[in-house]
Amino acid sequence: MSINSESDIEANLQIGPTSEGMVRIYVEGKGIEIPMDFDPEEAEEIAEEIRAAAARARAANKKRK
Template identity: 75%
Template sequence: MSINTERDIEANLQIGPTDRGMVRLFIEAKGVEIPMDFDPEEAEEIAEEILSAAKAARKAKR
């Protein structure tokens, strides 16, 4: 499977700071909870990657 493989899975994503100074991505799907903690610098890098992917997706959509 790759990033282009579609799946019929519904999930919720929550993003927020923790009380320990980390940024948490919390993914919840049927029967699964995945907490992913990142330091602020890592979280900024992830945010940049998301923005870059959004720009590329806009170009691909045309």
């Protein structure tokens, strides 16, 4: 499956700090649980990547209209 493939899989996403000073991204759905811990700097890099992807998606949507 690629990033552009559609899927009917539903999952819950939780993001928050851990008691150890890490940032946890927790994905749960269809019998799976995936906890991913990142140090704060890595989490900020991920946040920047998400913002950049959102900006590109927004620009692509404007071109379609």
